[in-house]
Amino acid sequence: xxxxxxxxxxxxxxxxxxxxxxxxxxxxxxxxxxxxxxxxxxxxxxxxxxxxxxxxxxxxxxxxxxxxxxxxxxxxxxxxxxxxxxxxxxxxxxxxxxxxxxxxxxxxxxxxxxxxxxxxxxxxxxxxxxxxxxxxxxxxxxxxxxxxxxxxxxxxxxxxxxxxxxxxxxxxxxxxxxxxxxxxxxxxxxxxxxxxxxxxxxxxxxxxxxxxx
Numbered sequence: 001x002x003x004x005x006x007x008x009x010x011x012x013x014x015x016x017x018x019x020x021x022x023x024x025x026x027x028x029x030x031x032x033x034x035x036x037x038x039x040x041x042x043x044x045x046x047x048x049x050x051x052x053x054x055x056x057x058x059x060x061x062x063x064x065x066x067x068x069x070x071x072x073x074x075x076x077x078x079x080x081x082x083x084x085x086x087x088x089x090x091x092x093x094x095x096x097x098x099x100x101x102x103x104x105x106x107x108x109x110x111x112x113x114x115x116x117x118x119x120x121x122x123x124x125x126x127x128x129x130x131x132x133x134x135x136x137x138x139x140x141x142x143x144x145x146x147x148x149x150x151x152x153x154x155x156x157x158x159x160x161x162x163x164x165x166x167x168x169x170x171x172x173x174x175x176x177x178x179x180x181x182x183x184x185x186x187x188x189x190x191x192x193x194x195x196x197x198x199x200x201x202x203x204x205x206x207x208x209x210x211x212x213x
Contacts, residue, residue, distance in 0.1 A: 010064060010066070013060075013064040013132060014061065014064045014065070016199065016201075016202055017057055017060045017061045017064055018061055019202060020057045020060075020201050020202045020205055021054055021057040021058050021060075021061060023202075023205045023206065023209060024050055024053050024054040024057055024205050025051075025054040027050055027205065027208060027209055028047055028050035028051045028053070028054050031043050031046050031047035031050060032047040032051075034047075035047050040093070041090075041093045042090045042091070042093035042094055043090070044090070045086050045087070045089040045090030045093065046086070046087060046090035048086045049083045049084070049085075049086030049087040049089075049090060050083075050087075050208075052079050052082050052083035052086060053083045053182060053205075055079055056076055056079040056080055056083060057201065059072060059075065059076045059079070060076075060133065063076075063128055063132075063133060064132075066128075068126065068128055070123075070124050070125070073124050073127055073133075074119040074120070074124060076133065077115075077119060077124070077137070077141065077145065078115060078116060078119055080145070080149075081111075081112065081115050081145050081148045081149055082112060083182075084148070084149045084152040084153065084156075085108045085111070085112065085148060085149075085152050087152070087156055087179055087182075088104065088108070088151075088152035088153075088155040088156050089104065089105065089108065091155055091156050091159040091160065092104050092105075092155060092159070094159055094163065095159065104151075104155065107151065108148070108152070111144070111147055111148035111151070112148060114144045114147065114148070115141075115144045115145055115148055117144070118138075118140040118141045118143070118144040118145075119141060119144075121140070122138035122140050122141050123138065124137065124138065124141070153180070156179050156180065157176070157180060160172065160175060160176040160179060160180075161176060164176060171210070171211045172211065173211075174207045174208075174210040174211035175207070175208060175211030176211075177204075177207045178204045178205065178206070178207030178208035178209075178210075178211055179204075179208065180204075181200055181201075181203055181204030181207065182201065182204035182205065182208065
């Protein structure tokens with residue numbers, strides 16, 4: 001079996017998604033515990049983002065079992081957007097400029113509503129290819145999702161890299177890499193790399209574990 005076929009076989013997809021779900025749920029629980037201990041809003045948003053990530057990966061497990069419907073696909077695509085926005089909100093809590101934090105929250109709410117509208121009105125169809133979310137999305141969904149995730153990705157990268165330049169912490173660098181990979185892995189199928197979608201998610205969550213633990 002060649003590597004591309006192996007990566008998209010049902011057994012390998014199931015194994016990867018289940019492992020990623022367990023790691024992401026455990027990390028989300030850890031960050032939730034940290035939030036309950038210190039009440040830091042950054043930990044709250046990061047925990048919520050990782051719970052969304054875990055929920056999205058659980059849907060990938062469902063898809064890998066060949067259980068699919070358009071409503072489930074819409075929920076999955078919505079979660080992919082929201083998780084990146086929540087991670088970005090967590091990063092925004094690390095800056096001191098209040099109006100910037102408030103402005104991003106307003107932007108994120110409006111962008112999320114736009115994503116929800118396009119998912120409700122567009123016909124998604126079957127976007128599974130070899131048990132992986134890899135099909136072509138309707139253009140309105142691509143546009144709305146890109147608007148929401150592009151801004152969030154810039155915030156995540158900028159805030160994290162600024163923190164790394166200040167502290168030179170290798171753990172923070174691992175978090176930077178993990179967040180970036182987790183944030184962009186959902187777009188891989190848009191550029192025709194479905195075989196590596198779930199592998200990227202798995203690597204991203206491992207890097208986050210290394211950074212946070």
